[in-house]
Amino acid sequence: MSTAARMLEHNWNRQLQSLGLTHAGVMALDVIYREGSLTQAQVAHKVGVQAQTMGKTLTRLEVHGHIARQRSTQDRRSYLMVITDKGKRALAEATEVEEELAGTGVLEHGELREALEQVIRDLSNTDTMPLKIVRDTMESLPQEARWVAEGVASQRPAGESSEGTPESAED
Structure with a gap:
């Protein structure tokens, strides 16, 4: 982004x-x-x-x-x-x-543009972005955009959870 x-x-x-x-x-x-x-x-x-x-x-x-x-x-x-x-x-x-x-390229896709605009509105009203907003935004994206975002998330270091904390052996 x-x-x-x-x-x-x-x-x-x-x-x-x-x-x-x-x-x-x-x-x-x-x-x-x-x-x-x-x-x-x-x-x-x-x-x-x-x-x-x-x-x-x-x-x-x-x-x-x-x-x-x-x-x-x-x-x-x-x-x-x-x-x-x-x-x-x-x-x-x-x-x-x-x-x-x-209006060119990927921003022509209304759903992605609306999701990005919502992120901007949410961040401009708060100092931090609650995890719920991230999840709601991800759920509102078209499938292709979620794959891209999830692909980036899957590139985090091995053994690190999506919250950025080490995963336990029980997971």
Whole structure:
């Protein structure tokens, strides 16, 4: 999954360059669009990165005119990130690019795409993924996808159970 995500992000970033965006920039724009005005720290928290990392992304978005920084009326020391009209248009175009990429290959299969989207939703709402979510997700996948996932699981070191603990001789 990690390799697939990196490859998808690499291809997506290459197509987003003409919009002055990166994958990280689209994520930040999407959060600001959905949530409204947010501080740099709030955007970073919602995207799941450090505030310093998000600072570079937000600066790039500001330089391209996708966001504007407005001084907070409640805390004059901080700034709020606000999406601009140009940012809304860029976000819409980036969404189209994402849909085109996601519509190719294996992600065309609705069941797998829905299962991956559910994993994302579940993980974005919690700090850890309960085992029940993993099992439910596996059960909802098409048979071919379960074979792939189970094949990866079967490659764990001999003598190690699916929970990552050594199997007893009685098993």
